[in-house]
Amino acid sequence: GAVVSQHPSWVICKSGTSVKIECRSLDFQATTMFWYRQFPKQSLMLMATSNEGSKATYEQGVEKDKFLINHASLTLSTLTVTSAHPEDSSFYICSARDITDDYNEQFFGPGTRLTVL
Amino acid sequence: GQNIDQPTEMTATEGAIVQINCTYQTSGFNGLFWYQQHAGEAPTFLSYNVLDGLEEKGRFSSFLSRSKGYSYLLLKELQMKDSASYLCAVLDSNYQLIWGAGTKLIIKP
Numbered sequence: 001g002a003v004v005s006q007h008p009s010w011v012i013c014k015s016g017t018s019v020k021i022e023c024r025s026l027d028f029q030a031t032t033m034f035w036y037r038q039f040p041k042q043s044l045m046l047m048a049t050s051n052e053g054s055k056a057t058y059e060q061g062v063e064k065d066k067f068l069i070n071h072a073s074l075t076l077s078t079l080t081v082t083s084a085h086p087e088d089s090s091f092y093i094c095s096a097r098d099i100t101d102d103y104n105e106q107f108f109g110p111g112t113r114l115t116v117l
Numbered sequence: 118g119q120n121i122d123q124p125t126e127m128t129a130t131e132g133a134i135v136q137i138n139c140t141y142q143t144s145g146f147n148g149l150f151w152y153q154q155h156a157g158e159a160p161t162f163l164s165y166n167v168l169d170g171l172e173e174k175g176r177f178s179s180f181l182s183r184s185k186g187y188s189y190l191l192l193k194e195l196q197m198k199d200s201a202s203y204l205c206a207v208l209d210s211n212y213q214l215i216w217g218a219g220t221k222l223i224i225k226p
Binding site: 042044 | 159162204208212218
């Protein structure tokens with residue numbers, strides 16, 4: 001089956017620092033990757049849609065200058081949380097869509113838990 | 118606007134059957150997904166329906182009625198490990214996934 005990895009699994013950082021999260025599709029090519037954020041006891045919130053080789057499309061209310069997304073290859077997308085603050089502490093999950101998949105299924109990474117002190 | 122409704126929480130007994138309903142109003146429809154999410158983990162795929170009817174996969178089945186904007190996930194022979202949140206998501210006309218808020222399923226012995 002399609003496998004998506006995320007790194008790191010968890011990160012603790014000081015307020016004001018930047019954190020980079022990587023999302024990789026390990027055994028398939030993904031022209032489109034999605035970044036979600038999930039606060040405790042809430043559903044997934046789509047932050048942005050990332051297409052390989054082009055700029056990401058951000059959802060309303062998501063600051064594109066704060067959450068930098070790069071999708072440089074068909075197997076890698078990165079999310080950088082710049083100048084992180086405690087309110088950015090959340091569970092960040094990426095998903096990837098297999099370009100050959102007729103079902104348009106999204107395969108999820110295991111998530112990255114970010115804690116900003 | 119786009120909207121997906123599912124119950125916030127349900128409780129069931131180990132060994133029993135439970136049905137989790139999902140209704141949707143979206144701009145276009147390209148399929149409906151059910152995902153399972155355990156606390157602190159990412160969602161895992163359970164089922165996909167794009168045509169009306171019932172799809173059975175082991176203990177889990179998913180039903181779709183496009184004319185009614187309705188789906189349900191049926192879980193049989195419940196096990197304690199089935200305690201999780203179940204997320205309904207619809208792929209809209211732009212192939213964007215629209216997510217429900219999830220149904221927290223509590224299994225009691």
